[in-house]
Amino acid sequence: MNSHSVLARFAATPATLFHNPRAEGGGGWPDDLEGLLGSEDCAAARLDVAAWPGYAPTPLRDLSGLAQAAGLAALSYKDEGGRFGLGSFKALGGPLAVRRLLARNPAAGDGATVACATDGNHGRAVAWAAQAFGCASAIYIHEGVSQGREDAIAGYGARVVRVPGIYDDSLRRVQADAGENGWILVSDTAGDDFDQTQLDILQGYTTLADEALTQLGQAPTHVFVQGGVGGLAAAVCGHLWQVLGARRPHTAVVEPEKAACLYVSAVNGKPTLFPGDLDTVMACLAAGEVNLPAWRILDRAADTFLTIPDEAAVAGMRLLAEGIGGDAPVVAGESGVAALAGLLAACADGGARKSLGLADDSRVLVIGSEGATDPALYRRIVGRSPDEVGGTG
Ligand SMILES: Cc1ncc(COP(=O)(O)O)c(C=O)c1O
Known part of the structure; x- marks a missing residue:
């Protein structure tokens, strides 16, 4: 060639x-x-x-x-x-954050839910980590995320929520819902409020x-x-x-x-x-x-x-x-x-x-x-x- x-x-x-x-x-x-x-x-x-x-x-x-x-x-x-x-x-980042967040929030106990917005891979990794570390997960996807990727996330027992619009819309929705429900947000992105x-x-x-x-x-x-x-x-x-x-x-x-x-x-x-x-x-x-x-x-x-x-x-x-x-x-x-x-x-x-x-x-x-x-x-x-x-x- x-x-x-x-x-x-x-x-x-x-x-x-x-x-x-x-x-x-x-x-x-x-x-x-x-x-x-x-x-x-x-x-x-x-x-x-x-x-x-x-x-x-x-x-x-x-x-x-x-x-x-x-x-x-x-x-x-x-x-x-x-x-x-x-x-x-993505398996290297979100799961590490989930582990450390659960360690920092022992009060969350067994009832903890971790949540995030995703184009596919971050949410899959967070759902995997939730299953592995024993908590629930709520994963928010946008219109453009394929059915194949949604199925892969759901396969780890996550509750998957599809939001109209683009990634940034799903991010804002999960931020609001996490605040209301007391979920632990595992966002792989943030503005000047990053933590x-x-x-x-x-x-x-x-x-x-x-x-x-x-x-x-x-x-x-x-x-x-x-x-x-x-x-x-x-x-x-x-x-x-x-x-x-x-x-x-x-x-x-x-x-x-x-x-x-x-x-x-x-x-x-x-x-x-x-x-x-x-x-x-x-x-x-x-x-x-x-x-x-x-x-x-x-x-x-x-x-x-x-x-x-x-x-x-x-x-x-x-x-x-x-x-x-x-x-x-x-x-x-x-x-x-x-x-x-x-x-x-x-x-x-x-x-x-x-x-x-x-x-x-x-x-x-x-x-x-x-x-x-x-x-x-x-x-x-x-x-x-x-x-x-x-x-x-
Ligand atoms: C396969 C793949 N490559 C690259 C990226 C980009 O990573 P970042 O959003 O941290 O720039 C992502 C993010 O989801 C991804 O899933």
Whole structure:
């Protein structure tokens, strides 16, 4: 497979780039960001997660064939599809917060209900944790969340409430209902009213970045990570900065062009609402408002913000399912593949590639944040079921 035929698939799906003038390269992890993402707290969170039954590091897939086709020295894909059997990295954050919230609220006792709004994966993880830690859960979803994702959440015994509108509408509803009913809110996003829960979630997410660094053995030159409200990206970029200091890689945050709240916030230099219905195939990234603590980290830790059209994610899913140049096939969901799609869209565009400093000696880490969390949708897009692609069908 030559580079032309692979990158040609992304020629019609260009990425839009913004290089962040406030990114701090060249220096160590700033002391004042420790208050948001404390190194020791993160280490404790990772120890906690690693002690849960069923914990195992997720695989780091070596995509040498694709690297060659894209004109890169190495391409590693951190595949979160198998995380705790929940299909995404979200199993690292919400459940840790649930555990800590229950520990902080012993008075809630057996009758506790944890609640959250979700595009799918966070709610699934919170419902799983509620079942595992012995409390009830109420999970709020919006119109755009597929039936497959709703069923997966309900499968963990959650009460699922569907709310008209977008993610932010479901968030406001669950906040109101939790207040009225005395439920414990486990929100993975917040504005300037953020509290320890959102910080706990970021700490849990650092697990995947920590594993990836160990698996790589050598620091990457570039990291591509997808953004919804920004929590995952903040944890990944923050952790790499904590560990690697001034040697931290170039960090790039990829969002759907139809739901790019981090991108517009970067352009404006302050948290900014992304308007519209956020209608994107990358459903788990469909957020109109940033998570404030995550934003405060990304504002200084993210070097480039990219947006991509839906077609780039679709092309990325198909390409991973094929396996390029001898690479083993990988099953990736629409949001899970966004970081890789952003990288390939940038590689297909000479100007973007150059401005990101991507070259034939680059060693790139991309975060694959989910597997096929909606198998029916996966089949429609890829033409085969996840089992068939993954070699178990
Ligand atoms: C699969 C997947 N990838 C990425 C994200 C983005 O994470 P965040 O909203 O913390 O930016 C999400 C969020 O739900 C997700 O489910």
